[in-house]
Amino acid sequence: MTSSGASSGAGSTAGDARLGRRVIALFRPYRGRLALIGVAILVTAGLGIVNPFLTQAVFDDALFAPGGADLGLLGVLVAAMVVIALVSGLIGVGQTYLTTVVGNRVMQDLRDRLFAHLQRMHLGFFTSTKTGVIQSRLDNDVSGVQSVVTETASSILGNVVTVVASVVAMLALSWQLSIVAFVLMPVFVLLQIRVGRVRRRVAASTQASLSDMSAITQESLSVSGVLLAKVFGRQEHEVDRYRAENARQTDLQVRQTMTGQSFFAVVQAFFAITPAAVYLVAGYVGTGTGGALLSAGTLVAFTTLQSRLLFPAVQLLRVSLDVQTSLALFGRIFAYLDLVPAITDPPGARTVTKEQARGAVELRDVWFRYPPSEEDEAPDGTAAERAPVWALQDLSLRIEPGQLAAVVGPSGAGKTSLSYLVPRLYDVDRGSVRLDDIDVRELTLPSLAAIIGMVTQDTYLFHATIAENLRYAAPDATDAQLEAAARAANIHDRITTFEAGYDTVVGERGYRLSGGEKQRLAIARVILADPRVLILDEATSALDTVSERLVQHALESVMSGRTTIAIAHRLSTVLAADVIFALDGGRLVEHGTHAELLARGGLYAKLYAEQFGGGAVEARCADGVRFRDGEVIRQERPSEVA
Incomplete structure (x- = not known):
């Protein structure tokens, strides 16, 4: 049992790694723009870390300097803070533009590739698959990963840089306070992995339900479907059929949204409570025997960094869940792209024109x-023996x-x-x-x-x-x-x-x-x-x-x-x-x-x-x-x- 489970988990991890590499490969044609986005993220994150140290200088060297307030230095420091904010804002606009363009181009390429591949599929594929299911794969599944593709890559890089820089800066300011701030982070990471697996399963069920809804809509609202329902007086049956699947879809959407909300509530509560614990520890660290005294500027800078850490840390946890959810959708998309057309040109196929053909x-x-067809398969997914x-x-x-x-x-x-x-x-x-x-x-x-x-x-x-x-x-x-x-x-x-x-x-x-x-x-x-x-x-x-x-x-x-x-x-x-x-x-x-x-x-x-x-x-x-x-x-x- 244990061996089997471990093997299954290893297989799932390996499958996710392969799937992740295929997703990353979608971005290869845009390496140049991705490099610019990366530079913009690094510069913005670096500038964001400078501000807490400027804040420390404002308190320790300008406002509460040993010889009295230094207004000249205060003006320089404040001006630097304003310039950094403006530059960061401008870089952010450019970064958002590039991210949006790259993300939507990737989705355009994916749709084009999927549609072209479906056009090459043999006739038997379409006779054994509902049209609504195919349309859902092309529309709903691709749309479901669009926000992840458009925003996630830059979000992950930006938040990782911000978190790493903030952690380094916090350790530099006070390692004792940093221990208090980070003590529960490993627990949160483990919980996030478990929540992500649940959300991935729910996401797969949600998309399957969307496919069924699309199939019902395509069948019953086409001219032929409406005519058939009217002729046999089955409009109410079609309404009930759609209503039942719509109710299932609603339940799944609620489950997908609520899965992990308690987890995020605990994380946010922890980050909200941590400053109070930091202040308490700061009192002991600052007055304890042999303890390194903390200046007011250091304490303000640390709590500023800690507040900056809250948003990117929570975002990374959320993005990680979104990535796991999107992997279920990417798996459905790549499953279609992996289908091999039964009818293809063999190597060295001959070309004959109409003028050359006699017509025998x-x-x-x-x-x-x-x-x-799928209906001909046995319950275990293998072809039925007949x-x-x-x-x-x-x-x-x-x-x-x-x-x-x-x-x-x-x-x-x-x-x-x-x-x-x-x-x-x-x-x-x-x-x-x-x-x-x-x-x-x-x-x-x-x-x-x-x-x-x-x-x-x-x-x-x-x-x-x-x-x-x-x-x-x-x-x-x-x-x-x-x-x-x-x-x-x-x-x-x-x-x-x-x-x-x-x-x-x-x-x-x-x-x-x-x-x-x-x-x-x-x-x-x-x-x-x-x-x-x-x-x-x-x-x-x-x-x-x-x-x-x-x-x-x-x-x-x-x-x-x-x-x-x-x-x-x-x-x-x-x-x-x-x-x-x-x-x-x-x-x-x-x-x-x-x-x-x-x-x-x-x-x-x-x-x-x-x-x-x-x-x-x-x-x-x-x-x-x-x-x-x-x-x-x-x-x-x-x-x-x-």
């Missing part, structure tokens, strides 16, 4: 399963350049998983995914992003204008290029009906637009990106018949001349495919053209019969809208924007 896509003997669930199993297929390939199958067949592997949003567990006979893991990620475009069912639009959303794919696109892409996506005429045109703000996630309008904007965005390979993942499954026909018409433009992989539940979207791949249980069960697969009477024929009953698919698709020479005759109903 092949999967060779692919096995793939999704990585476990048989692997393969999303794709022994899958091989090839799509030639320029082909339109449709991937169909029942829900859970692995269609979307296949679409994630081609642009390397996930990596295969076995086998390989190849682009133009090159393993996608050998290509740089920017190359893949430029070559492969994707339109998903859940179209994401920023709370920005239509033009800004389109330019996300091509920041340098001209207005003419935006209009050309919008025309190709069959959405330009709709945009011109809005009062602000391309400057119309679409709302969060595009909620001011209809489903068909959002999809056509997403298609226009892909057209601007001009990918060589296009992936359509359920691009029309959530649309009504009219919107689907409009989107299909827009897709004809974007698919022309590109290798296209269309993932679909609605078989009406794949009738014109050059090749159809039918998946079931993550395996390829058949492939061929529409006519071939119908004649074969397999899975595809079954899906076709279940969805259409053998009826006229084309008639059903065209229901509700007509085209003449490529122009829409009957438009969909106006959306909220209009």
Whole structure:
């Protein structure tokens, strides 16, 4: 038991030391400014120690000199005290400015570094982690250490210098009185260490609660969350959920604030009582047999130094607690920075441009399963023992350049998983995914992003204008290029009906637009990106018949001349495919053209019969809208924007 505890304590100390070194490393780019701050602190602390000795001289050599008051010397001493105060004030202003700048620059660097690292994390990290928790780590945790980073370094150095200088000066004035003043300091240091450990645990719990609150806020106050709560009448449930976590957060904040307050009350009481004890001892020291007599100036100077010692000593104890509290937050921040992205460029990765790519896509003997999420872990934090669930199993297929390939199958067949592997949003567990006979893991990620475009069912639009959303794919696109892409996506005429045109703000996630309008904007965005390979993942499954026909018409433009992989539940979207791949249980069960697969009477024929009953698919698709020479005759109903 003892050995284990000692080992644990040693491990904790070593961990804190490593964490401390990482925190200190954040300040390395600002060594020059830190040096200036250090010089300013040393000068200010040194000047502060001079004043008590000037006070001693005022009493012993000027006011109560053996030959009477020396007013000339008194004037010089007072002038020196005034000059020191003014110089110290000016240096303090400059020191505060430099400290504030360095501290905030360090926090800026930390936020930038954390955000950039999160951008490099693989898709699986975000699908298994609540968005609110990630936001809390970036906002609350970083903000929680800001004051420590901004003020603590200079505070520690300044207070240490002041304390050391004061202690040396007090010993020089009277070692007997110094013993009285310092007798309980070791006890206070030990108590401070114990209080700090408690506050560190409470701080970690407080930040975890803040993460939960952020997750609740992000989920329930988003447009989708509010809509869901209203539809099911669950507003009160959401309020109760937030209220419960808010109450927990309040309790933790109170505990964090009150932890150690009794300790500080004892420390302050000790420092307040000590002058009385000093006066008592001074009487005995000054009159005792063989005792060194203390002058009035010495006693005043000593008590002045002692009062100067009170504030920095208490501050050092408080800062030490703040540092231990902040270590819990830094630990959470560095835990994210230490996460290793699962998808990265290998050494010597190749760069292939869109112009060089032909667009052939092949999967060779692919096995793939999704990585476990936090919910899949066992209670002891290890991965739960269970048989692997393969999303794709022994899958091989090839799509030639320029082909339109449709991937169909029942829900859970692995269609979307296949679409994630081609642009390397996930990596295969076995086998390989190849682009133009090159393993996608050998290509740089920017190359893949430029070559492969994707339109998903859940179209994401920023709370920005239509033009800004389109330019996300091509920041340098001209207005003419935006209009050309919008025309190709069959959405330009709709945009011109809005009062602000391309400057119309679409709302969060595009909620001011209809489903068909959002999809056509997403298609226009892909057209601007001009990918060589296009992936359509359920691009029309959530649309009504009219919107689907409009989107299909827009897709004809974007698919022309590109290798296209269309993932679909609605078989009406794949009738014109050059090749159809039918998946079931993550395996390829058949492939061929529409006519071939119908004649074969397999899975595809079954899906076709279940969805259409053998009826006229084309008639059903065209229901509700007509085209003449490529122009829409009957438009969909106006959306909220209009």
